[in-house]
Amino acid sequence: MIGQLAVLILVLLVLVWVLYSTVIGNSLGGPYVGTPEKLAEKILAEARLKPGEEFWDLGAGDGRLVKMARKKYQVEGVGVEINPLLVIWGRLQGVKMIRKSFWEVPLFNADVVYLYLWPGVVEKIAEKLEKVGPGPRLVISRRFEIRNWRRKLVKTIPDGKYEVYFYKN
Numbered sequence: 332m333i334g335q336l337a338v339l340i341l342v343l344l345v346l347v348w349v350l351y352s353t354v355i356g357n358s359l360g361g362p363y364v365g366t367p368e369k370l371a372e373k374i375l376a377e378a379r380l381k382p383g384e385e386f387w388d389l390g391a392g393d394g395r396l397v398k399m400a401r402k403k404y405q406v407e408g409v410g411v412e413i414n415p416l417l418v419i420w421g422r423l424q425g426v427k428m429i430r431k432s433f434w435e436v437p438l439f440n441a442d443v444v445y446l447y448l449w450p451g452v453v454e455k456i457a458e459k460l461e462k463v464g465p466g467p468r469l470v471i472s473r474r475f476e477i478r479n480w481r482r483k484l485v486k487t488i489p490d491g492k493y494e495v496y497f498y499k500n
């Protein structure tokens with residue numbers, strides 16, 4: 332009986348994982364692919380985070396950048412993530428995670444925002460951020476540039492054959 336229950340739970344977890352990582356997450360913003368640790372370190376160093384600032388990762392995955400930012404730079408870190416399993420995993424590691432779609436979350440308090448999402452989605456988030464008071468001081472997009480924000484681009488750093496884009500808002 333306990334064995335069957337364990338198998339059922341396992342099957343359910345696998346189904347939730349497949350559903351969110353391939354269908355829901357992918358169609359709403361991007362599939363789950365984590366930013367490698369070395370690159371995450373470089374990105375956070377280039378962001379010049381100051382203690383007490385709010386660092387938000389929209390589509391935070393397992394919350395690795397938020398965790399690193401809090402530990403290294405004493406910022407307030409928030410991850411917004413749609414996949415409940417990644418949210419649980421992040422929370423187990425002490426990361427503040429909001430289990431929602433980033434389209435439903437007000438972004439008034441963010442000072443620095445990190446995005447690793449599909450190109451069309453980063454464009455739409457940029458539009459959303461423009462409507463938020465003064466907005467974040469810096470928006471970072473891995474791999475995909477925000478074409479409407481070319482005038483705000485302050486620097487890029489290499490990411491293999493791609494780049495990471497830093498926009499001053």
Ligand SMILES: C[S@@+](CC[C@H](N)C(=O)[O-])C[C@H]1O[C@@H](n2cnc3c(N)ncnc32)[C@H](O)[C@@H]1O
Nearest residue numbers: 356359360361364365366390391392413432433
């Ligand atoms: C490419 S991964 C990036 C993970 C993390 N930011 C990193 O760089 O390590 C994109 C993440 O966004 C999440 N996602 C996609 N659409 C979302 C939405 N509308 N709201 C919240 N999270 C979303 C996916 O579930 C996935 O975990």
